C-alpha cells in the first residue's frame with residue numbers, strides 16, 4: 158500500500174495545474190462558449206502536444222498507457238478550470254469503448270487518431286425513456302444483407318456534433334443483445350439537434366430513422382456490449398468524480414476567500430459561527446469527495462462488481478457533497494452568487510450537470526445496493 | 535374549528551374562477567408557465583393588471599378607501615389560491631405589496647392621491663432601491679446620499695440587484711440624508727423618477743441566464759422634496775415596515791402547490807420516462823406536499839388570528855424562511871424529474887417567444903432556469919441566515 162504519486166504523476170499534476178492557471182482563463186472560457194462546438198480547436202491541439210489525449214491509450218496504438226489515476230489528475234485540473242474541451246466524450250468514453258470493445262483493426266484505425274488529436278468521438282447511449290438505466294435501450298438495430306439499419310433516438314450525446322464518429326448503442330431486433338455502432342453523423346436518416354450544455358460544452362440529441370450502416374460499422378464482434386459499456390462508464394464516473402473534486406475545491410477556496418474579505422455588520426462574514434461551520438462542512442465534503450474519486454480510480458480495473466461498487470459509491474457520495482458545496486457557495490456569496498458577475502454560478506451549473514450525468518446519487522445508491530446483494534428496486 | 539368555506543365564500547370562489555377564465559387567455563397562461571424568472575415580465579402581466587384594476591381587485595390587501603376590494607381573509611385566500619392553480623401571472627409586488635402600503639401608512643395626502651391610483655392601474659411600475667454593493671444583509675450601512683438643495687434632494691451613489699429597474703419608471707429608495715451615531719438613523723425613504731437625468735442602469739444577468747436585476751447609478755440626480763415619504767431620517771422604520779410585507783406575503787402555499795403539481799404532472803409523463811416510477815421521486819413528491827400542507831396550515835392559522843385582530847408578528851420571517859426553502863425543494867425535484875434534459879441549455883429569452891424549435895418540450899424548457907434562478911429565494915428579501923437570526927431574537931428571545 159502506497160498512495161504517494163509517482164514522479165510522472167507529480168509532473169502531470171504540475172503541468173495540468175500550470176496550464177489551467179496560465180492558459181485557461183475566464184476570458185478563454187467566455188470565448189469558448191461562443192465557439193460553434195463550445196470549445197477551442199487550438200486548445201485541443203495543445204492537449205495533443207502535451208500528450209494528454211494519448212494518456213490512457215496503450216503504447217501499441219500511439220498512446221502513453223496511463224490509467225484512471227492519471228486521468229483523474231487531469232480531470233481534477235479540468236474541473237478547476239471549467240474546461241469545456243471534450244476530453245470525456247472523445248478520450249474517456251469514445252476511445253475507452255474502442256479500446257474495450259473494438260476489433261483489432263478498429264483500434265488500429267481509431268486510437269492513434271484520438272491520440273494525435275485528429276479525431277473526435279462521442280458516445281450516444283442515453284435515451285429519455287430509459288432515464289439512467291444503462292441496460293434499457295429501445296433503439297433497434299436490424300441486420301440486413303449489406304449491414305445494419307438503426308431506428309430510435311438518443312439524448313444528451315456529449316459533444317456529439319464535434320465528433321466525426323459517434324458510437325451508438327442499439328439493441329438487436331427481437332430482444333437481442335446490445336451492440337455498438339460507429340456512426341458518422343452525416344449519415345442519411347440521422348437528425349442531430351445540437352445545444353449548449355449546462356456548465357459548458359455542447360450536447361446533442363439524435364433521431365435515427367432508417368439509418369443504413371455497412372457491416373463493418375459494428376464496433377467489436379457480436380457479443381453483448383453491455384459489460385463494456387458498464388466498464389467504460391464506471392471509468393467515466395471516476396473521471397467525473399475527479400473533475401467534481403476540482404470544482405468543489407475551487408468553490409471552497411473562493412468562498413473562503415470571499416467570506417474572509419466581505420464585511421457586513423462591521424466584521425467579515427466568516428466571523429459568524431454559522432458561516433464558519435458551513436465552510437467547515439464544505440471542506441469535509443471536499444475531502445470525502447477526494448477520497449472517493451481516488452478510490453474509484455484505483456478500482457477502475459478491478460473485477461466488475463468491485464469496480465461498480467467503487468464507481469457508484471463515488472458518484473453517490475460526491476454527488477451529495479457537490480450539491481452541498483455548490484449550493485452553499487452560492488448562498489454564502491449572497492446575490493453575487495446567483496448572477497453571472499462571478500464564476501461561482503459557472504461552477505454551480507457544472508456541478509449540477511455532474512450530478513445529473515449517468516444518474517444522481519440515489520440512482521447510484523440503488524446500484525451499489527444491488528451490486529452488494531441487498532434487496533433494492 | 536373547521537377548514538371548509540361558508541356558502542358565500544364558495545360563491546365568491548365561483549366568481550373568481552369565472553373572472554380568471556374570462557380574463558386570462560391561454561397564450562398568457564403559456565407565457566407565465568414559461569417564465570423562468572422570479573418576477574414575470576411586464577408584457578405578460580399588463581392585460582391581467584388592467585382587468586383586475588377595472589374589477590377593483592388590483593390590491594387585495596389595501597384598505598377599501600384607497601381602492602382595496604374589502605375582502606375577508608377567507609376571500610383573499612380563495613383569490614390567491616384560484617390564481618395560483620389557474621397559472622395566472624403574478625403581478626409585480628413592488629407597487630401593490632411594497633411601496634403601496636408605505637405610502638398608505640406614511641405618505642402625504644398628495645402622495646396618496648397621486649401614486650396610489652397609478653399603482654392600481656399599473657401606470658407606474660416600481661422598483662426597489664435598497665441594496666448597495668457594500669450593503670446587503672447590513673442594509674442600514676447604506677451610503678447612497680441625498681443632499682438637500684432648495685426644493686430638491688441631489689442623489690449620488692449606486693444601488694444594486696435592483697429587480698426590473700430596466701422596466702420601472704419609479705423607484706422607492708433608501709438614501710442617507712445625514713450622518714448619525716446610529717447607522718439606522720439619517721436614512722430617508724424617497725421616490726425617484728427613473729427618467730431623471732443622471733440615472734444609468736447596468737444590466738446584470740442571473741445564473742439562469744435572465745436579465746432581471748441591475749445596478750443603478752445616480753449622478754447628481756435631482757428628486758423633488760415632495761417625493762420624500764414621511765419624515766426625513768425616519769426611512770429605516772418605513773423600510774423595515776415594508777420588508778415585513780415583502781417577507782410575509784402571507785399566502786404563498788398556493789403557488790408552491792401549483793408548482794409542485796406541475797412537477798408531479800411532469801413526473802407522470804412519458805416525456806420524462808415516467809420519472810415518478812423512481813421510488814425516490816415519488817417519496818420526495820409526498821415529502822414536499824406535506825411540507826406545503828404544514829405551510830398552508832400555518833398561513834391559515836395566521837389569517838385566522840388576523841381575522842380576530844391579532845398581529846402576525848415574527849411569523850413573517852418564519853414564513854419567508856419556509857417558503858424559500860420549499861420553493862427550492864420543488865425546483866430541485868423538477869430538475870431530478872427531467873433527468874437527462876436538465877443538461878439542455880436554451881440561451882434565448884423570453885422562452886414564450888422563441889423563434890426556433892427548442893431541443894425539449896415546453897413543459898421541460900423552464901425547469902432548469904427556474905431552479906437556477908430559484909437559488910435567489912434564500913437570498914433576496916433578507917437571506918435565510920438573517921431570517922434565522924430574526925426568529926432566534928423575536929421568537930426565541932435569544
Ligand SMILES: Cc1cc2nc3c(=O)[nH]c(=O)nc-3n(C[C@H](O)[C@H](O)[C@H](O)COP(=O)(O)OP(=O)(O)OC[C@H]3O[C@@H](n4cnc5c(N)ncnc54)[C@H](O)[C@@H]3O)c2cc1C
Nearest residue numbers: 429488489491492664665670671695697910914915917919
Ligand atoms: C434575484 C434577486 C433580486 C433582488 N432584488 C432586489 C431589489 O429589487 N432591490 C433591492 O434593494 N435588493 C434586491 N436584492 C438584494 C437582496 O436583498 C440582497 O442580496 C440580500 O439582502 C443579501 O445581501 P448580499 O447579497 O449583499 O449578501 P451579503 O449580505 O453579503 O451576505 C452574504 C452571505 O453571508 C451571510 N451573512 C451575512 N451576514 C450574516 C450574519 N450576520 N450571520 C450569518 N450569516 C450572514 C448571508 O446570509 C449570505 O449567505 C435582490 C437579490 C437577488 C438575488
